[in-house]
Structures are given as structure tokens and as C-alpha cells.
Amino acid sequence: MSRFQERKWSGEKGKKFGRVTDPYLPTEGQEAAVCTGCQALYQNKRWFFDDQLYRRLAGTDKVKEVICPTCRKIKEQYPEGILTLKGDFFQQHREEIMALVEKEAARIAAKSVQDRLIRIIPGGKDRLVVETTSEKLAQHLGRTVYRAFKGDLDFRWSEMNKFVRVYWSR
Ligand SMILES: [Zn+2]
Incomplete structure (x- = not known):
């Protein structure tokens, strides 16, 4: 727990003094903000993907470039x-299970800006840790593996932070 209370994330700086700041808000006369990393667009306080709109706006002064x-x-x-x-079953079916996790994560990430993989950390032969940008994606991937392979699924939420740990074992 303490590890996570020490976390610092620059994206939350605006909240520190209780101010309502929106660093992504396009300036007067602009239509949207665009992420230079993933090409997501931001309009009306919502992030989304729209290839057509991106192609129309990218590189023009109609957009605010952000991360x-x-x-x-x-x-x-x-x-x-x-x-x-x-688990032992995981160890024996590791490639199959990881292919499912990666395929499902890619499917979600293609349509949802918020839900993406951060990294996959090998934790020895019988274990693997998957970090996600959202609670929702970690839960969803856990449920996906559970539906395909059964086993045990457990969720633990942190009370202090917006954060979930999901454990699947078999
Ligand atoms: Zn992005």
C-alpha cells in the first residue's frame, strides 16, 4: 500500500490545490485537443478515437497538441x-493465456482511449504481472482469462487510491 501512496503522477498536478483545471481544453477558436502519442481526440471533456476527424485536424491550428x-x-x-x-496451469499454458490477454487488450485499446496496457512484467516461471492504465481493463482482462480457462479470480481495491489489484490463478 505504501508503495502506491508515494506514487507521483504529473497528470494530477492540476488537482493538487483543489483547482478545477483542464490542461487539455482547446483554446478559443480550436475544435479539439489531439494526443501526439496515440492520436486520440478530446472534445467536450471526452477522449475518443476518430480517424476522419484526426486526419482533418492534425497539423492545423484548429487543434491543441497535448499528451x-x-x-x-x-x-x-x-x-x-x-x-x-x-499457477501451475498458467505455467503450462502461458503462451496461450498471454496471447488471449494481449489480443483482448489490443481489441479494447483500439476503441477506448483510457484502457491500455502499460507493461507486462515476467515474475518467474509460474507468474506474470500485467499493468494497465485503468481499473476497468485489469478487471476485464482477469474476467476474460477466467471465462476462457476457469481458475480463481479475486479483486482487491485500494481505499485510498483509484486502484485495483486483480489476481487470477490456476
Ligand atoms: Zn495518447
Whole structure:
């Protein structure tokens, strides 16, 4: 727990003094903000992907170029969800299970700006840790593995932070 209370994330600086700041808000006369990392667009306080709109706006003065909160979390390795996969069955079916996790994560990430993988950390032969930018994605990936391979699934939320640990084992 203490490890996570010490976490610093620059994306939250604006909240420090209780001010309502929105660093992504396009300036007067601009149509949207665009993330130079993942090409996500920001309009009406919402992040989304739209290839057509991106192609129309990119490189023009109609957009404000920013780094979106998700790309920031990935760059600064600031997970809001951690999924741990472990067990003898996992060890024996590791490639199959990881292929499922990566495929499902890629499917979600293609349509949801907020839900992406940060990194996959090998934790020895029978264990693997998957860090995600959102609670939702860690839970979803845990449920995906559970649906495909059964086993045990457990969720533990942090009370202090917006953060979940998901454990799957078999
Ligand atoms: Zn981005």
C-alpha cells in the first residue's frame, strides 16, 4: 500500500490545490485537443478515437497538441490496475493465456482511449504481472482469462487510491 501512496503522477498536478483545471481544453477558436502519442481526440471533456476527424485536424491550428492522460500513465508507468496471473496451469499454458490477454487488450485499446496496457512484467516461471492504465481493463482482462480457462479470480481495491489489484490463478 505504501508503495502506491508515494506514487507521483504529473497528470494530477492540476488537482493538487483543489483547482478545477483542464490542461487539455482547446483554446478559443480550436475544435479539439489531439494526443501526439496515440492520436486520440478530446472534445467536450471526452477522449475518443476518430480517424476522419484526426486526419482533418492534425497539423492545423484548429487543434491543441497535448499528451493524453493515458499516454502519460504509460510513459510514467503509473498503473491503475494490476493483474497477476499465476499457477501451475498458467505455467503450462502461458503462451496461450498471454496471447488471449494481449489480443483482448489490443481489441479494447483500439476503441477506448483510457484502457491500455502499460507493461507486462515476467515474475518467474509460474507468474506474470500485467499493468494497465485503468481499473476497468485489469478487471476485464482477469474476467476474460477466467471465462476462457476457469481458475480463481479475486479483486482487491485500494481505499485510498483509484486502484485495483486483480489476481487470477490456476
Ligand atoms: Zn495518447
